Amino acid sequence: ISPVPPYCREQPIFTTRAHVFQIDPSTKKNWVPASKQAVTVSYFYDSTRNSYRIISVDGAKVIINSTITPNMTFTKTSQKFGQWADSRANTVFGLGFPSEQQLTKFAEKFQEVKEAAKLARDRSQEKIETSSNHSQESGRETPSSTRASSVNGTDDEKASHGGPAEAHLKSENDKLKIALAQSSSNVKKWETELQSLRESNARLSTALQESAASIEHWKKQFSACKEENDQLRGKIEELEEQCNEINKEKERNAQLSRRLQELETELQDKELELEELRKQGEIIPELMSECESVSEQLQAAEKKNKDLEEKVRTLRTEVEENKHRQTNLKTELKNFLDVLDGKIDELHDFRQGLSKLGVDN
Numbered sequence: 001i002s003p004v005p006p007y008c009r010e011q012p013i014f015t016t017r018a019h020v021f022q023i024d025p026s027t028k029k030n031w032v033p034a035s036k037q038a039v040t041v042s043y044f045y046d047s048t049r050n051s052y053r054i055i056s057v058d059g060a061k062v063i064i065n066s067t068i069t070p071n072m073t074f075t076k077t078s079q080k081f082g083q084w085a086d087s088r089a090n091t092v093f094g095l096g097f098p099s100e101q102q103l104t105k106f107a108e109k110f111q112e113v114k115e116a117a118k119l120a121r122d123r124s125q126e127k128i129e130t131s132s133n134h135s136q137e138s139g140r141e142t143p144s145s146t147r148a149s150s151v152n153g154t155d156d157e158k159a160s161h162g163g164p165a166e167a168h169l170k171s172e173n174d175k176l177k178i179a180l181a182q183s184s185s186n187v188k189k190w191e192t193e194l195q196s197l198r199e200s201n202a203r204l205s206t207a208l209q210e211s212a213a214s215i216e217h218w219k220k221q222f223s224a225c226k227e228e229n230d231q232l233r234g235k236i237e238e239l240e241e242q243c244n245e246i247n248k249e250k251e252r253n254a255q256l257s258r259r260l261q262e263l264e265t266e267l268q269d270k271e272l273e274l275e276e277l278r279k280q281g282e283i284i285p286e287l288m289s290e291c292e293s294v295s296e297q298l299q300a301a302e303k304k305n306k307d308l309e310e311k312v313r314t315l316r317t318e319v320e321e322n323k324h325r326q327t328n329l330k331t332e333l334k335n336f337l338d339v340l341d342g343k344i345d346e347l348h349d350f351r352q353g354l355s356k357l358g359v360d361n
Contacts (some may be wrong), residue, residue, distance in 0.1 A: 010046045037172070052067070
């Protein structure tokens, strides 16, 4: 049978798109995807045979070719998934729809087509029964007419009408034989059809049991999905807590920014103090020059007062004391310069640290 119906005989009456699945032939429990993506699924009507088919093609591959019979049932197993068993194809088809509305339309069309197929089958049975009854009535009427002619007719009538009557009886007998042969073939045909229907019912029972098993499987999957959903909700709560921590971290960063501004203000004050210390440091060379001038004056005084030893000794003592004081002053000045250089280096390192902290924030 051609999977794609010829346009001269079959016409599409309903079309939709869905993901196609088939029951796993080995386990009869799990679903196996028949298409990688959503494909077109259509109902076709054959006006010559008065039959309906569901056909779906994925590229060059036929994934559904199911003739609808009155015994088929389309079952909704979820809000977006439905299935039906095909005994002739010996499988169960499943369709996953994008929305519940599309599933409902497909199920309504399935029921409508099923009723039409049932009506067509009933009409064909009525025609066959009418033909069979007509043949039986013809068979009963022909012998009675033959007996009447043989009883009521005279020998002269038999002699005069024997030829046409025999021809008529012969034609009637031939018709009866044809009708009986047709009835026998119809009986055999219906016995075969009955046997196939019994087998179909057995397969449908098996498919129903498999569907029940698949429903249990889907329930387990639903429970697993529910647990996964609960886990995801827990993760969402954790992420919300992390977001709260991030907001707190932003507040701490804002506090650090304010603290950085305060430190920059303090740094400016320290720079002003450092400038004052530098100005004070510029006075030191003047003091040193004054000390040198004092030393020169002391030397001149020593030359002028060589004759006065006592005064010279006294002056020497004073000079020694002044030298000692000068040495102490130089030492203190050196220590002060060292301390000043250390403070300047510390302030420089402190400013670099503040600049790096500002860049990081």
